[in-house]
Amino acid sequence: MTAFHEFELIEWIRSQGGTSHSDLLGIGDDTAILQPSANSELLLATDMLMEGTHFTFPPAT
Numbered sequence: 681m682t683a684f685h686e687f688e689l690i691e692w693i694r695s696q697g698g699t700s701h702s703d704l705l706g707i708g709d710d711t712a713i714l715q716p717s718a719n720s721e722l723l724l725a726t727d728m729l730m731e732g733t734h735f736t737f738p739p740a741t
Contacts, residue, residue, distance in 0.1 A: 686728065 711725040731737060 686730070686733075689728075 710727050711723055714722045714724060716722055729735065
C-alpha cells in the first residue's frame with residue numbers, strides 16, 4: 681500500500697471523480713458543497729487525524 685500525504689490523497693480523490701455543474705464548491709481541503717436539487721444544498725465534509733502528524737501517543741508501558 682502506498683502512503684499518501686493528506687493533500688496527495690485529496691488530489692487523488694479529485695482525479696477519480698469529476699465535476700458537475702451542480703457543484704457549488706468542489707472538493708478542496710475538507711468540504712465540498714453540492715446542489716443535488718434546486719431547493720437544497722449538501723455540504724460534504726471529511727477530515728483525517730494521522731498519528732505522528734497531528735498527534736502522538738505516549739509509549740505503552
